[in-house]
Amino acid sequence: MPTIAAMPAYNEARSIQNIIIACKEYVDDVVVIDDGSSDNTAEVAEAAGAYVVKHPQNMGYGAAIKSCFETARNLNARRMVIIDSDGQHDPAEIPKLLKPLEKGIDVVLGSRFIEGNSERIPAYRKIGMKVLDIATNTVGGINVTDSQCGFRAYGKKAIQNIRVDSDSMSAGSEILMEIADNNLQFEEVQVNCSYDVEDSSTQNPVSHGVGVLIAILKDMEFRRPLYYFTLPGAIMGGIGLFMGLKFLQDFYLGESLRFGPTLLMMLLTILGMFMAFTGIILHAMSRMIKMR
Secondary structure, eight states: OOEEEEEEESSOTTTHHHHHHHHTTTSSEEEEEEESOSSSHHHHHHHTTOEEEEESSOOOHHHHHHHHHHHHHHTTOSEEEEOOSSSSSOGGGHHHHHGGGGGTOSEEEEESSTTOOOTTSOHHHHHHHHHHHHHHHHHHTOOOSOTTOOOEEEOHHHHHHOOOOOOSTTHHHHHHHHHHHTTOOEEEEEOOOOSOOTTOOSSOHHHHHHHHHHHHHHHHHHHOHIIIIIHHHHHHHHHHHHHHHHHHHHHHTTOOOOHHHHHHHHHHHHHHHHHHHHHHHHHHHHHHHHHO
């Protein structure tokens, strides 16, 4: 069973050859997922000796990650490292990610923050990363220091059990939730990331971060219904109840009830109670499903 390095690639003909050659020093095979590139990424990768899987069109980062796992299963891989194809990650750090797998760890997560080496990361990126970390940890029930680092290693059990559904950049967070759902053991190791790589990203980091955050919050509806429904419902119901008590006090003192505020109070109370009970029911259902 081989150890493979897999990399999503979209228009990376300029850099991918060097990355493949460097990865080959540490793994048995290199897999490139050509996500509908318009340049000759696939041809360059094949010439460098990589096993290339081609998407007919650009389907997104998540779709490429999904193909990485599917290909690893098809190749009966024992271990898989996923690394960027643009040169942001250093292939020389692959052994660092593979080592914990030998002692029974299922997933090794690269982190840029374990040793506090974040000086080179732009401030706006660090703020966005921290927001996504908090959201991912809250929704996924997992505690990691760098939820958005794509430099990771997976053992056999993780390769077989992790299923990626999202086609977007939120796939990295989805994998962390899959780790928690499948009770996989994970460990973080310090990795470095280069931010001075030319054309290292095809997507604006702000729009990318917002898109990932929206996807995570949508997932909260199913994974954390108490946060998504019950908490805001309880707040709304509490406001409605407070307004109702205030209106009753005013009415007792001789003031007349106004239609608009009274209607708002009723809506807040009813909608809040509905949301709160919906969250409780969904939470109970999710617990029953997990216990099966």
